[in-house]
Each structure stands twice: as structure tokens, then as C-alpha cells.
Amino acid sequence: ATLVNDLYCAIHYQQFILFYQIQVNHHGQIVGVEALLRWLHPQKGMISPAQFIPLTEETGLIVPIGDWVLDQACRTLALWAKDPATQNLTIAVNISVVQFNKDDFVHKVLNKLKHSGANPKRLKLEITESLLANNIKDVKAKMVDLQQHGITFSIDDFGTGYSSLSYLKQLPINQLKIDQGFVRDIIHSRNDKSIAQAVITLAKSMDLQVIAEGVETNEHRQLLHRMGCNFYQGYLFGKPRKLEELNLLNITNV
Numbered sequence: 001a002t003l004v005n006d007l008y009c010a011i012h013y014q015q016f017i018l019f020y021q022i023q024v025n026h027h028g029q030i031v032g033v034e035a036l037l038r039w040l041h042p043q044k045g046m047i048s049p050a051q052f053i054p055l056t057e058e059t060g061l062i063v064p065i066g067d068w069v070l071d072q073a074c075r076t077l078a079l080w081a082k083d084p085a086t087q088n089l090t091i092a093v094n095i096s097v098v099q100f101n102k103d104d105f106v107h108k109v110l111n112k113l114k115h116s117g118a119n120p121k122r123l124k125l126e127i128t129e130s131l132l133a134n135n136i137k138d139v140k141a142k143m144v145d146l147q148q149h150g151i152t153f154s155i156d157d158f159g160t161g162y163s164s165l166s167y168l169k170q171l172p173i174n175q176l177k178i179d180q181g182f183v184r185d186i187i188h189s190r191n192d193k194s195i196a197q198a199v200i201t202l203a204k205s206m207d208l209q210v211i212a213e214g215v216e217t218n219e220h221r222q223l224l225h226r227m228g229c230n231f232y233q234g235y236l237f238g239k240p241r242k243l244e245e246l247n248l249l250n251i252t253n254v
Ligand code: G
Pocket: 035, 036, 037, 048, 049, 050, 053, 066, 069, 094, 095, 096, 156, 240
């Protein structure tokens, strides 16, 4: 059987798992998590979304799969709302362009929040610049609608896309995510450091939050902190894990 055929059955057979990776502030306190999809294939084992998301976008399967991800995230938020230790944490969910561009996307998200009882303010949607490459009017209308209900937006892989920067002032964006491709060699690469600094400066001057991903070492973290970055995500703080295996206690300064 091909991977596509297997994908059609994967939801029904409950082969998807949602992992969560923590995000911390400059004190090392957990502020939220990013939800990261995993596929536990019966023969091939754990498959990364990088290997199957493109296929789901071509086939439209990303829509039911994305629905499942949002349902899980909303359920977790509703659960966390009951505990003072977790009630302020956000969950960031990756949203594919295909998913966002569906006419009923806004309606669906709002319904899922309502149905689960999750606080919209704790849901963050991670979108990429590719979404902003066209039909900006339509995208803006949807984002504004969601934002007015309390949902926030983060631009994932910022700086790796092709879109113009002018959208930043037109859209209700809350956060820029520095791509891990700029963080990996930031200690030794002047170019990567310059780009990361430009993103941080841009974010600050526009009153946006900025988070660095792929933070693997203390050197990464300390340099980014000196550069003005206030939020971090990466293996230094924790790998993506199942909900049950997440350690949501504060991470002390490592
Ligand atoms: O966790 P990992 O590094 O394997 O993720 C690889 C890529 O898959 C990342 O770029 C991430 O944005 C994407 N991804 C992870 N989970 C989801 C999801 O639920 N929906 C979509 N559309 N993309 C996801």
C-alpha cells in the first residue's frame, strides 16, 4: 500500500498522536507549548509531519487531520484551565494554508473552542508567510475575525518565505518565530546572527513578541537573550513529548 492509502485510514485507526514542546520566557518559566503532530504508522513506526504533511495538503486530507489536531489542542486547553498551574499556558497549533483557506475555517475554530470550553486567548495559530503570498484581503478578514474572539497569531519560520514585509502592519499578528535554520549556527555564522537580530529588532519595533526555535544550547539561549529575544523553544528546554510525559513545572535557569 502507498503512504497516501495508509493516510486515509490513519484517522480512523487513531494512528495520530499530538506531541507538545514547551516554550519558555527569559526566566525559564513555561509560557506555553507548540502542538506537533506525529503519525504512528503500524509498520513504519513514527513518521514526522515533514514527511507526510505535503501529501495531506495535496489530497485535502490535511483538513480532517487539522480538525483532529485542533480538537485535541482545545481539549487539552480545557483540561489545563482547571488547574492554576496550567491555566495560563497557551497552545500553538500549526495551520496549513490549505486548511486556513477553506471557507468555513473561522467557523470551525470558533465552534471547537465553544464546544470544548477552551479559552480562545490560550489558542495561538501558527501560520507561515506562504499564506500571505496571495488573497491578502480574504486572509485579513479571517484573521481579524479570529483575533476579535481572542485568538492570537504567530508567524512560523519567519524570514524563510517570499512574502513582503508590508503585511506585518496590516494583519493582527502577535508573534514572530525565528526559524531554527537561523539559530542552529548563530554562534559562528555572522549572517545567521544578523538575520536573527533583524527579526528581533523588527518585532520589537512593531510591538510583536519574538520567539526563537531550535534553541539547543545555553550559548544559543544566552546570545539570543543578549540580542533581545525573550521567548525560546528547543531541545535545551525539552523535546516534543506526549501530553502525559510533559513536565510542566518551571524550568530553572539552566
Ligand atoms: O515536529 P517536526 O519538526 O517533525 O515538524 C516538522 C514540520 O511539520 C514543522 O514544520 C511543523 O510546522 C509541521 N507540523 C507539525 N505538526 C503539524 C500540524 O499539526 N499541522 C501542520 N499543518 N503542520 C504541522
